[in-house]
Amino acid sequence: MPQGYMPSPPLHMPSPPVHMPSPQGYIPSPQGYIPSPPAESSESREGASPGTRLPHVASNSAKTRFGQIALHHTLVNRRAPTQKPFSVRFNGSFRGRQTRPTPFHGQLSNIIGIPTSKRTQEQAASLNIPLSTLDSHPHIDLAIDGADEVDPNLDLVKGRGGALLREKMVEAASSSFIVVADDSKLVSGLGGSGLAMPVEVVQFCWKYNLVRLQGLFKELGCEAKLRLDGSEKPYVTDNGNYIVDLYFQNPIKDGFGAGKEISALEGVVEHGLFLGMATSVIIAGKTGVEIMTK
Numbered sequence: 001m002p003q004g005y006m007p008s009p010p011l012h013m014p015s016p017p018v019h020m021p022s023p024q025g026y027i028p029s030p031q032g033y034i035p036s037p038p039a040e041s042s043e044s045r046e047g048a049s050p051g052t053r054l055p056h057v058a059s060n061s062a063k064t065r066f067g068q069i070a071l072h073h074t075l076v077n078r079r080a081p082t083q084k085p086f087s088v089r090f091n092g093s094f095r096g097r098q099t100r101p102t103p104f105h106g107q108l109s110n111i112i113g114i115p116t117s118k119r120t121q122e123q124a125a126s127l128n129i130p131l132s133t134l135d136s137h138p139h140i141d142l143a144i145d146g147a148d149e150v151d152p153n154l155d156l157v158k159g160r161g162g163a164l165l166r167e168k169m170v171e172a173a174s175s176s177f178i179v180v181a182d183d184s185k186l187v188s189g190l191g192g193s194g195l196a197m198p199v200e201v202v203q204f205c206w207k208y209n210l211v212r213l214q215g216l217f218k219e220l221g222c223e224a225k226l227r228l229d230g231s232e233k234p235y236v237t238d239n240g241n242y243i244v245d246l247y248f249q250n251p252i253k254d255g256f257g258a259g260k261e262i263s264a265l266e267g268v269v270e271h272g273l274f275l276g277m278a279t280s281v282i283i284a285g286k287t288g289v290e291i292m293t294k
């Protein structure tokens with residue numbers, strides 16, 4: 001936990017500075033902003049605490065909105081702030097729109113971002129967000145990121161965007177890791193979407209490792225494929241490696257065991273199973289937003 005940071009109840013957000021608009025889905029209270037009364041109750045998910053629905057939040061804007069709220073939540077709850085810059089990691093949370101994201105629109109200062117891909121680094125730099133690296137800032141206060149799959153234990157599959165290695169390094173160094181996703185990402189078990197579970201491998205003899213990776217999960221009906229780019233050439237990560245995508249017919253039963261087996265293969269750089277890392281997950285659905293915490 002970073003120096004000077006005091007957690008507060010997860011669903012309470014103290015009042016932001018006066019120039020910040022009231023966040024959608026929240027109402028003012030003597031304790032600060034609190035979620036608006038739920039439109040309907042939500043069901044709890046196995047392995048996570050009961051969720052709370054925040055009504056009237058469109059799922060297509062929820063990721064950005066709740067990323068902002070998560071950031072505000074963490075920042076305004078810091079007691080006795082030090083002069084030390086607050087470090088936050090970024091991924092593509094502002095991609096698709098080139099407008100300056102609200103948290104950085106002159107409302108927060110003393111923030112340093114740690115980008116997890118070259119693309120995000122360029123975007124953040126173009127928005128004049130101060131950037132650094134893990135070398136200079138080995139302890140990060142807050143990570144906010146999306147996920148490709150979220151299971152009931154808040155374990156994740158990540159890396160369909162190709163940034164899994166840097167994401168895992170940076171998120172593992174973060175005191176708090178908040179995932180923002182929509183409900184299409186929910187699965188009962190990792191690999192259960194039938195979509196890719198990425199593994200970053202060195203280019204040298206990639207086929208050898210592809211065959212070995214597929215062989216590890218024969219009983220789950222796993223098919224391994226080399227990821228290609230738009231020109232049908234092997235996709236190359238920011239780290240100069242290839243990605244082997246694993247497609248499962250049946251979900252992985254033991255994520256930690258699977259992760260260990262994958263990592264034990266020489267030439268494997270990193271895998272897309274993010275286990276025990278997320279602090280909370282903010283899920284947007286058609287009828288509202290649910291916050292899952294352990």
Ligand SMILES: O=C[C@H](O)[C@H](O)[C@H](O)COP(=O)(O)O
Nearest residue numbers: 146147158159160161162163
């Ligand atoms: O490599 C990239 C990331 O791990 C994920 O693929 C990403 O966080 C999920 O992206 P999105 O929220 O845009 O679906």
